[in-house]
Amino acid sequence: MTQTTTDRTAGRASGAVVPVLAFAGIVVAVMQTLLVPVIKDLPQLLDTTPGNATWVLTSTLLSGAVATPIMGRLGDLYGKRRMLILSLSVMVVGALVSALTSDLLLMITGRTLQGFAMGAIPLGIGLMRDMLPREKLGSAMALMSSSIGVGGGLALPAAALVAQHTDWHALFYGAAGLGVLAIALTLLVVPESPMRAEGTFDLPGALGLSAGLVLFLLPITKGSDWGWASGTTLGLFGAAAVVLLLWGVMELRLKAPLVDLRTTARPAVLFTNLASIMVGVSFYVVSLVLPQLLQLPKSTGYGLGQSMVVAGLLVAPLGLTMMFTAPVYARLSAKYGPKVTLILGLMIIAIGYGAGLGLMTAAWQSLVISVLLGAGIGLAYSSLPALIVGAVPASETGAANGLNTLMRSIGTSVSSAVIGMVLANTANNVGGVEIPTMHGFRVSFLIATGAVAVGLLLALFLPGRRPSNQPQLRAGSExxxxxxxxxxxxxxxxxxxxxxxxxxxxxxxxxxxxxxxxxxxxxxxxxxxxxxxxxxxxxxxxxxxxxxxxxxxxxxxxxxxxxxxxxxxxxxxxxxxxx
Incomplete structure (x- = not known):
């Protein structure tokens, strides 16, 4: 009877839990991507200035950055499934708020609530670690980790189609519907993990980290509007440094901190997190550059003149390729380990961006770039949670993967700010409209290539590990x-x-x-x-x-x-x- 019960639990986990958790990750990505097709129209749609309209995007980024490590820690303490459902529920409420309004403040409120969905990624990875047999874990974590790229790639053409042919509020109704479906499937299929961390929730640590992250990410996302050398930008960066330093000192003195900084300082965790920032930078550059290049009119001399929907379809293989690399990653990692697959992924990304410098003159070339970069980013993203899971105690999986997801978010934030500044500073003014130039696109690809080179250097410092389909389940430092x-x-x-x-x-x-x-x-x-x-x-x-x-x-x-x-x-x- 024992063997039958155990087999049934494992079969349920490997057969049904994995796709449901991956679907939750795709829902998160859809939430992040659904406004991309209407970014340029937001000031008109919300009857506000371009500067104010950017808060619709910035608010989601900030709340997601804050919620990710906090929800991971709450999941470790009180149940990862419970916190996963809570994250998705808050997102659904936020989507409905945004669907029912065109008021700027209410829209920002709704988008802030939607950012809480970011906690679903580390919580899903933590649930997989706790429930799946070792031979299934590598490919499952790869699929969960790459789901955010998959969702983004699939959502872009779908959101463009909706925005082009119906009221843009329908985007939020669609996101809310997907969120409700994800909650229902989680309740029906995913069992609660028995793993629990010891201690209580570190509320002062959560407040300190939240304040530090907001002070750090706010000037990154708004620096191009405020001016990078302005007193506001520099003051916020300085305040962030002070708050995060004081927060770190406090966390080191607690028995049950929000983030175990001693664990985070281990080479495997530290260099994985630093490499994650670089992967985040490389992922977002292509998402910013290719859609604009494809949609610019041919009269510019370099624009490819595609519609919003066609541009989305040509970039969609980025996410689809990431999904298909999950089983490939599992086989490679089983033989060589996640460090090698991370290095291989970064090398493919570098090749993709290098090739992209000479492949910007036809729409089909964008498809080639998307496939190459999707394969590389998929391998790299899939390796990151395996490296983290293999280096931290089982009771800290949620918090550690939450921090890793946060590092990727910081990478995308830095990428958005830097590439936005590059494209703005190299743009041509045509009839009062700023038009990005081919020089700006190429400089953006060079920046991405530089980030990948730094990521490769960091990956070389990672200690060699066992294959990722045999992650070690550990209980603590002793x-x-x-x-x-x-x-x-x-x-x-x-x-x-x-x-x-x-x-x-x-x-x-x-x-x-x-x-x-x-x-x-x-x-x-x-x-x-x-x-x-x-x-x-x-x-x-x-x-x-x-x-x-x-x-x-x-x-x-x-x-x-x-x-x-x-x-x-x-x-x-x-x-x-x-x-």
Missing amino acids: EDAALERAEQILRGFRGRVLSADGTPVARAKVTLIDRRGRQAGATLSAEDGSYTLTVPDPGSYVLAARATGHAPLASTATHAGDEQPVDLDLSLPGQRVPA
Whole structure:
């Protein structure tokens, strides 16, 4: 009965949970992208100035940046599924607010609420880690991570079609409908994760991080309007530095911080997050440049004269290719590890942007650029969560991936600001209208290539890791150190202790008995049920596991003496009863 229950849980997770969580990620991307086709018309639609209209976009960015790490931490503490549903619910409310108004302040309020959906990405990755078998996890995380590009690529032509043929408020009704569908599917299909972090929610830390991020991202997104050397821009950057520094000092002194900065400082986490910024920059450049180039009239001498819908269709392969790279990533990562796939992805992005410098004279060339960049960005995006998951305790998955998603958001924010400034400073004024130039487009591609080069350099500093389809489930810093020592000894068993319903069992005693009946080792399972035992010699062993409220289990296993630990999960028979 135990095996049947466990298999059913794993089958459900791998068969239904993955597409539902990926769909939630696509909904998030749709929410971010749906206003792209009408950006240039927002001042007229909202009866306001261009400067004020940009707040419709800026507000979503700021709220998403703030919500992402906070929702990740809340998910670790109180349940990732619960927080995923909350994030999507807030987004639906925000979409309905925006759908029912043309007032600037109400529109900004609605868009701010929609930004909370960004928390769905790290929460979805955390749920996958907690529930999926190891052999399924690599490709699942790749699909979830690339879903934001997939959704963006698919939403662009769809949003353009809606905006071109109906009232633009229909975009928000569509987003709300998708959000409701994602919530319903999550409630029906996705079980709650049993994983919980210890401690309480760090409210001062959340407020401090929120203030620091707003002070930092606000001048990035508005610097081109205010002036990069203006007192307002420089003052906000200075205030952000002070607030984030004080916040960091406070977090280091707390037992249960919002973000464990000591974990974040590990080379695997630090360099992954820094590389994520560069990947975010490279992803957004193509989204800003190609649609404009395609829609500019041919009378400019370099514009390709395509309609809004056709331009969206030509850029859509960017997202579609990202989706198709998920299974490719899983195979490559299984053989070479996520560090290698990240480096390969960055190299393909560099080739795409390099080729793009000479492929800007025909519409079909934009299709080639989209496919190349989609493949590279898909590989790079898929590698990032695997690198994070393999380097942090299981109880911190949501918060750590939330921070990683935030780094990508910072990359897209920097990209938006810098490329916007480049295109504005190189534009030609024709009849009072600023027209981007081919020189500006090429400089933008060169900037993206430079960001990729920096990302490649950072990726080289990442420590080599095991393949991403075998991520290590870790419970804390002490367990991390013990596990690293065990892997250095080479021979051993590792896995998780599970109850009959597949729930991890913490503090279960696991004893290793050799063929002569002598105890060869013993350990206690961590909070996520993980255990590691080394063996003195190759041969047959018995692993005996027992825990309060469960029947004991004895399982035979053989270690051949090779240099890889043997993966063995121990499922305790019988239903759990109160201790």
